[in-house]
Amino acid sequence: MTDAPTTTRIRPKDRDAVLQSLRAGVVPRTGLQHIAVGRPDEINSLIKDIARIADGGSGCRFIIGDYGSGKTFFLQLIRSIALQRSLLTVHADLAPDRRLQATGGQARSLFAELMRNIATRGQQDGGAMTNVVEKFVGTAMSEARREGTDTETVIRVKLAKLSELVGGYDFADVIAAYWRGHESGNEQLRADAVRWLRGEFSTRTDARTALGVRSIVDDSQFYDQLKLMARFAQLAGFHGLLVCLDEMVNLYKLANAQARNSNYEQILRILNDSMQGSAEHLGFLFGGTPDFLLDPRRGLYSYQALQSRLAENTFAVDGLKDFSGPVLRLASLTQEDFFQLLKNLRHVQAGGNPDGYLLPDDALVAFMRHCSERIGEACFRTPRTTIRSFLDLLAVLEQNPGTDWTHLIDAVVVEKDIDPALVDGAATGSNDSDDNELSDFSL
16 A cells, blocks of 8 residues: 555544544544555455446455454445445444344344445435435436336336346335325325335334335345345446445354354355355445354354355465455554554544654654564554554644653553453353353344
């Protein structure tokens, strides 16, 4: 990666958003381009996936890295690239009440969260469902005027392609209902249509009363509805749909074996569709820890069909690399990458003005040496806490002009990042009664 640009100023709003997010230990929503370093091979491999999705194909990748290694940042970076390539994106974190497969509403809850976060290039913070539907309806209106026909007829013809998918007929009816609300000025009908698309109806009776359809997005339709949204995205003028799911370790933490296996079966279905090309304009990125993937008792490797499909390339050894498989392991940052990261953070803190740098390059080297002495290679493998400590140092220097940085470096506290999920999981696993323990994570 090249040095941060020295001529481009960074808006105070963007500067504060990046710094405050990183100091809180979370990934910034904007400004990722100012701080991204390293991992060019991994990024390029996923750019190829995005191109394949835009061309009508599919993709499924597992982004695996230690806690604090930058998985979430990497997912956000790829998501921003997909948006620039005119894909729709949706993203969510898995949680006890949000899963891929369930019978108590948890899968519908995950779908609703994804749809609330639906984003376009012009609306990257989410909430873009109405804009997507409006774009489709606007295109249908233009075609109807050009052909001298009825708009709803054009909508029905365009959406006829969805009839081959599960739920395709009701999906088309909902879009048609949105158009009728648009044409008649019935805002309630439009709002109800958007609610249905977001998976926010909890009963079929309510959906039938509001829209005249007999189905809703429930737990059983989670993946089928995503396939419909991917096709609809293409019909609306986008190039496809990229689904980003983080915190997959929550499946690893499920105490009940049946609950875990049901979710792993859903992952297997998604993976098979991707490998066989039966899903169109649809891609998945799953972010998880090595334990989520490799653990033979609770991880993906505990499910034999997934283990065989996710096995590593046995020829990729002794420095040989393969970035084409479904599993993409995030390598540790090199010392050069980490030095560039510190320079980028310094540049952001100065608002893009080199004259405002609070530390010279020698101080960055001293900081790296201090971190390496405290926590060893973990400062490159899981840099979250190191970044936070560096920004704390910059904050003190900014608010105390004239302070000598040489007296502060040795006082910087840097600790290894420990995944709280695995701490909880270890506690659960120490008394793992897979056959009968349901707990909060079970079906």
